[in-house]
Amino acid sequence: MSHPGWKTLLEDAKEYRDAVADITTISSGEELQERKGQLKALDWLLTMHEVWEKAYEDLVNEDTE
Secondary structure, three states: OOOHHHHHHHHHHHHHHHHHHOHHHOOOHHHHHHHHHHHHHHHHHHHHHHHHHHHHHHHHHHHHO
């Protein structure tokens, strides 16, 4: 799971998360709720990558034992 595409996706997601986390430009409660949803989705992606990476490593290690 160390493919260049994954690396690019995660880098982009981290950059986008930083931009979305800036609440200084929010002008309404509706926009705040939208940002919260975006942050939740990005956090899920960034966290799940670690889970997927660990599962992949475990699978590869199982096959080599």
